[in-house]
Amino acid sequence: MAEQDWGTNKRAFAAVSLPTLFWVVAFFLVPMAIVWLYSFGENRGLTDIDISGTLDNYKRATEWLYVTIFAKSFAVAALVTLICLIVGFPVAMAITFASEKWRPWLLLGIMLPFWTNLLIRTYALMMLLGTQGFANKGLGLLWGGASWVKTLVGLEPLPTWEPVELLFNNFAVVFGLVYVHLPFMVLPLYAALDRLDRSLIEASLDLGAGHFRTIMRIVVPLAAPGIVAGVMITLIPALGAYLTPDLMGGTDSQMIANVIERQFKKANDWPFGAALSFLLIYAMFILIALQSLRRKVPEVR
Amino acid sequence: MALFARAARAPLEYSRTLWMRLWVGAVMVFLYAPLAVLMIFSFNDSKRNVVWRGFTTKYYEKALSNDQLVEALVNSLAIAALATLASLVIGTLAAIMLWRFRFPLKGIVDGTVSLPIIVPEICLGVAFLMFFAAVDWPTDLIWPFNLGAITIAHITFCFPFVTMVVRSRLASFNREQEEAAKDLGASEWQVFRDVLIPHIKPALVAGALLAFTLSLDDFVITYFTSGPDTITFPVKVYSMVRFSVTPEVNAASTLLIILTVVLTFIALKLQGVKAIADTH
Amino acid sequence: MTNAPKPIIQIRNVSKRFGKVTAVDDVNLDILTGEFFVLLGPSGCGKTTLLRMIAGFELPTEGQILIDGQDMAGIAPNKRPVNMVFQSYAVFPHMSVADNVGYGLKIAGVKGGEAKDRVAEALELVKLGGYEARMPDQMSGGQRQRVALARSLVMRPKVLLLDEPLSALDAKLRAQMQFELSDLQDQVGITFVTVTHDQDEALSMASRIAVINKGDVAQLATPSDLYEYPANRFVADFVGSVNIFEGKLTLDEPDRAAVDCPGLGKVYLNHGVTGPHGADVWVALRPEKIYLHVPGEGKAVRAAALDAPEDHNFARGCIKGMSYLGDITLYEILLDSGAMLRVSRPNLSRHDQEDFTWDDRVSMHWRADSPVVLLG
Numbered sequence: 013m014a015e016q017d018w019g020t021n022k023r024a025f026a027a028v029s030l031p032t033l034f035w036v037v038a039f040f041l042v043p044m045a046i047v048w049l050y051s052f053g054e055n056r057g058l059t060d061i062d063i064s065g066t067l068d069n070y071k072r073a074t075e076w077l078y079v080t081i082f083a084k085s086f087a088v089a090a091l092v093t094l095i096c097l098i099v100g101f102p103v104a105m106a107i108t109f110a111s112e113k114w115r116p117w118l119l120l121g122i123m124l125p126f127w128t129n130l131l132i133r134t135y136a137l138m139m140l141l142g143t144q145g146f147a148n149k150g151l152g153l154l155w156g157g158a159s160w161v162k163t164l165v166g167l168e169p170l171p172t173w174e175p176v177e178l179l180f181n182n183f184a185v186v187f188g189l190v191y192v193h194l195p196f197m198v199l200p201l202y203a204a205l206d207r208l209d210r211s212l213i214e215a216s217l218d219l220g221a222g223h224f225r226t227i228m229r230i231v232v233p234l235a236a237p238g239i240v241a242g243v244m245i246t247l248i249p250a251l252g253a254y255l256t257p258d259l260m261g262g263t264d265s266q267m268i269a270n271v272i273e274r275q276f277k278k279a280n281d282w283p284f285g286a287a288l289s290f291l292l293i294y295a296m297f298i299l300i301a302l303q304s305l306r307r308k309v310p311e312v313r
Numbered sequence: 314m315a316l317f318a319r320a321a322r323a324p325l326e327y328s329r330t331l332w333m334r335l336w337v338g339a340v341m342v343f344l345y346a347p348l349a350v351l352m353i354f355s356f357n358d359s360k361r362n363v364v365w366r367g368f369t370t371k372y373y374e375k376a377l378s379n380d381q382l383v384e385a386l387v388n389s390l391a392i393a394a395l396a397t398l399a400s401l402v403i404g405t406l407a408a409i410m411l412w413r414f415r416f417p418l419k420g421i422v423d424g425t426v427s428l429p430i431i432v433p434e435i436c437l438g439v440a441f442l443m444f445f446a447a448v449d450w451p452t453d454l455i456w457p458f459n460l461g462a463i464t465i466a467h468i469t470f471c472f473p474f475v476t477m478v479v480r481s482r483l484a485s486f487n488r489e490q491e492e493a494a495k496d497l498g499a500s501e502w503q504v505f506r507d508v509l510i511p512h513i514k515p516a517l518v519a520g521a522l523l524a525f526t527l528s529l530d531d532f533v534i535t536y537f538t539s540g541p542d543t544i545t546f547p548v549k550v551y552s553m554v555r556f557s558v559t560p561e562v563n564a565a566s567t568l569l570i571i572l573t574v575v576l577t578f579i580a581l582k583l584q585g586v587k588a589i590a591d592t593h
Numbered sequence: 594m595t596n597a598p599k600p601i602i603q604i605r606n607v608s609k610r611f612g613k614v615t616a617v618d619d620v621n622l623d624i625l626t627g628e629f630f631v632l633l634g635p636s637g638c639g640k641t642t643l644l645r646m647i648a649g650f651e652l653p654t655e656g657q658i659l660i661d662g663q664d665m666a667g668i669a670p671n672k673r674p675v676n677m678v679f680q681s682y683a684v685f686p687h688m689s690v691a692d693n694v695g696y697g698l699k700i701a702g703v704k705g706g707e708a709k710d711r712v713a714e715a716l717e718l719v720k721l722g723g724y725e726a727r728m729p730d731q732m733s734g735g736q737r738q739r740v741a742l743a744r745s746l747v748m749r750p751k752v753l754l755l756d757e758p759l760s761a762l763d764a765k766l767r768a769q770m771q772f773e774l775s776d777l778q779d780q781v782g783i784t785f786v787t788v789t790h791d792q793d794e795a796l797s798m799a800s801r802i803a804v805i806n807k808g809d810v811a812q813l814a815t816p817s818d819l820y821e822y823p824a825n826r827f828v829a830d831f832v833g834s835v836n837i838f839e840g841k842l843t844l845d846e847p848d849r850a851a852v853d854c855p856g857l858g859k860v861y862l863n864h865g866v867t868g869p870h871g872a873d874v875w876v877a878l879r880p881e882k883i884y885l886h887v888p889g890e891g892k893a894v895r896a897a898a899l900d901a902p903e904d905h906n907f908a909r910g911c912i913k914g915m916s917y918l919g920d921i922t923l924y925e926i927l928l929d930s931g932a933m934l935r936v937s938r939p940n941l942s943r944h945d946q947e948d949f950t951w952d953d954r955v956s957m958h959w960r961a962d963s964p965v966v967l968l969g
Contacts, residue, residue: 252433
């Protein structure tokens with residue numbers, strides 16, 4: 013489809029482009045530029061910041077403490093993405109091959125949490141996972157059952173059930189992030205699988221391959237763009253997650269976003285916070301660049 | 314039982330296999346059980362959340378008579394409505410600009426417009442905090458002008474989603490329709506109003522739903538942008554969750570969940586599940 | 594021959610319902626070893642469903658399918674001794690031609706050298722020797738189809754199933770592939786079962802054709818029998834072009850019959866039709882089997898074809914439409930009875946199409962072995 017050169021219809025172009033460009037420049041690029049500039053600044057007094065061009069903030073970010081937090085954030089985000097992929101892929105398959113009657117409802121079932129308030133979902137999960145929550149009660153019942161079975165076969169019963177702390181630790185953060193991000197993974201996977209020509213799967217079965225081999229050799233390679241999209245859509249917000257580690261994590265489960273927040277709300281070190289922010293943004297850029305590198309590999313239609 | 318019977322099944326009916334059903338069922342339980350528990354316990358007659366002590370609606374009364382909470386909810390809805398409206402306009406214009414025209418630096422403009430989707434929320438929040446501090450944005454305006462800063466921030470991160478949704482819909486627009494309209498004497502504006510807008514209507518509904526829920530959902534950016542006296546629903550709930558977990562939070566959350574569900578169903582009624590799903 | 598060829602596929606009382614819709618309705622068919630069998634029918638008639646049930650992608654709601662004597666119930670597609678060429682070809686886009694063709698062999702555990710030889714041999718068979726390293730997106734539709742063919746043939750199936758194999762090709766290529774598929778089938782000796790909605794394709798390739806209508810077999814016959822002796826109005830109308838007139842059977846003896854059609858006049862046949870006297874029947878008459886004359890000239894021609902009694906197999910009318918198709922010219926003729934008749938006339942010389950034109954009065958006749966009497 014031919015695009016129109018902007019010069020041939022300047023009035024229409026101005027009508028559609030000026031509001032957009034104004035907004036993007038005034039309320040996105042300028043604020044980002046301020047952060048960038050401040051990241052080269054230093055605190056002078058309580059509210060006074062001098063943009064002196066210093067690299068100290070970035071130097072400080074390479075201290076061991078911050079490097080480990082960055083690494084940990086990556087590890088948590090990668091783990092969350094992997095779990096979402098493993099859990100979400102069969103769900104996407106099920107939706108793709110569900111009957112016409114069921115498919116919209118399954119999709120809706122995945123999308124509705126996606127539209128529900130993140131804070132409410134996190135809070136709901138916290139209620140369930142608390143020491144007095146249902147998850148602990150369920151585990152307690154299992155424990156009791158196991159104890160009873162042991163007495164049944166003539167062994168010592170287990171010690172009485174002590175509620176485990178499911179919240180305020182790294183497990184809770186990963187669990188919470190998976191809970192929040194699962195729909196992000198399922199939807200692009202579904203979109204990719206739905207586009208797949210079913211006769212390709214049938215052809216593979218017809219040629220003697222089993223279902224597992226067909227999925228690994230035909231479905232996964234052909235759905236690769238959707239898988240990559242799902243991974244990116246999950247990985248990027250998980251990496252920058254603030255709320256889940258803040259509410260569900262313990263003292264040792266802070267992620268990079270929590271450190272950034274602390275610079276602004278508590279430590280009052282804006283320049284350092286700005287530098288950390290930009291490092292996080294650069295990390296996103298690197299991820300996206302890696303993805304587009306992958307695209308350069310000759311891709312099949 | 315029918316569910317467990319090993320009924321004959323055609324090869325591609327994956328969703329009819331038992332383990333697939335169990336898997337999907339488990340995921341649905343995982344997604345919905347916490348929300349269901351939250352909603353059920355909003356009717357629990359107990360200060361502590363975990364033991365069922367009988368049915369009550371007193372926490373709804375309490376939540377609705379909590380002026381701060383109600384004010385926060387009204388603020389959130391007002392911001393969401395304003396941000397949705399503005400995002401629809403800006404997002405649609407941006408989509409048309411990128412779809413229709415060839416212009417210098419297009420690649421950069423294209424990338425920049427979608428950048429707010431990629432930039433982490435925390436970084437956007439920080440940016441708006443610094444921006445509004447740098448321009449000395451007044452914080453003591455009367456309602457609703459005190460919501461201006463938050464609304465501006467919300468528009469910035471909502472409109473790229475509208476652009477994305479509208480643009481994918483525009484890709485399926487047949488240019489010959491536009492040519493046919495012009496051939497029949499329509500002006501540029503009439504083409505826009507009578508041909509293009511009807512074509513992208515499903516995307517506008519989906520985009521509006523997306524923008525509204527994203528705005529209503531946002532905590533992090535608002536947390537950084539809001540002044541000392543403006544409070545939104547997520548910010549209020551956050552402080553309540555942090556400091557005192559009461560069934561009031563459950564009641565308020567239940568109201569918001571119901572609002573989300575109602576909005577979703579309105580959007581579905583307007584466009585159907587398929588159209589909404591396609592835009593993701 | 595003392596022993597008749599064995600059926601390789603037996604379809605026994607097979608029905609398939611999707612919810613309330615019956616796609617295949619109690620079909621019985623035997624497909625013989627070495628046949629080029631075609632399932633022909635309009636879209637949505639259930640022919641593809643039938644083929645997919647043979648392949649194992651759909652399960653019959655009722656009935657039984659046997660391949661080489663073995664009941665296929667509960668046998669997955671990957672365990673059936675049949676292979677399929679899909680309408681979209683379903684060539685794996687992320688694999689080279691050699692990997693596509695070798696896919697099934699690899700799964701079957703055929704090793705290195707032998708697999709390579711068999712892939713090369715299969716590609717040679719479909720005239721794609723030397724294309725091993727190509728990727729599917731570098732090939733034309735026709736070439737992709739050959740890859741799909743080779744991919745199935747390399748498995749040496751007992752039956753090769755082809756779903757609308759030529760529908761995505763352009764007209765020239767389609768005509769060429771019709772011949773090639775027939776040749777290929779001769780060469781490999783595998784039973785072919787093809788689904789198509791294109792009658793030309795079916796007539797040119799098939800050894801036998803089953804015409805499917807609304808989930809049921811309307812007629813099972815060789816191509817020429819199907820065309821010349823259609824069993825019912827549906828087949829007569831669907832296969833080729835035809836004029837159909839309602840009439841009453843007035844004479845029915847072993848060696849002759851006559852039908853009185855209000856639209857066409859008196860029709861005489863030189864064979865019996867075994868229908869009850871006075872029954873309502875239909876007469877089918879193909880456009881190319883009608884001779885067209887300038888009135889008056891008719892007598893002379895009729896003298897050469899005096900195989901019908903006076904006033905039978907004869908009509909008069911006026912040309913209301915004509916279309917020149919190069920090899921033939923098609924005429925729409927308004928008969929004096931008020932009915933329309935389609936007549937085609939070969940253009941044997943360069944100026945034949947100029948013989949008649951709009952509004953010319955013409956007379957027509959046909960031979961006594963040309964009309965077909967249909968009871969249903």
